[in-house]
Amino acid sequence: MLGKAIPWKEFEDSYCDHFSKFTKRGPRALTLRVALGSLIIQEKLGQRDEEIVMQISENPYLHYFLGYESFLMEKPYDSSMLVHFRKRLGAKILKEVVKRATTMTANKDKDDSEGNKGILKVDATCAPSDIKYPTDLNLLNEGRETRENNRRSL
Secondary structure (H helix, E strand, O other), X not given: XXXXXXXXXXXXXXXXXXXXXXXXXXXXXXXXXXXXHHHHHHHHHOOOHHHHHHHHHHOHHHHXXXXXXXXXOOOOOOOOHHHHHHHHHHHHHHHHHHHHHHHHHHHHHHHHOOOOOOOOOOOOOOOOOOOOOOOOHHHHHHHHHHHHHHHHHO
């Protein structure tokens, strides 16, 4: 929900102004969504830079929030990039993002409180998770161990 509440495209132009003085040599700059999204994740989780990069590299939901189209098997960037993100974004952009996201979230909550919409469908085909099925290899292993223990006791 937060990913939809932030107008990423509007802030992208302001963020790209930081790169106009650089030449086209070197690695491609990361998008605003990656930069700002990483800082939002860090704020929400309250972890250090290294831990945030590790969380992002392991969690497909965080990949989706940052706008990646597929899961990356390696770290998306080095943890030192978070320092650069904080410098580039500055307080002005961060305040504007927080203001808009708060406004949009408040409006969404207001719309949701008007009444229930839609139909709830309940699936009655659920089964308890503690039931073991014949294809469970642990059943075979337990049977093997029981038989070995019975042979030893004879």
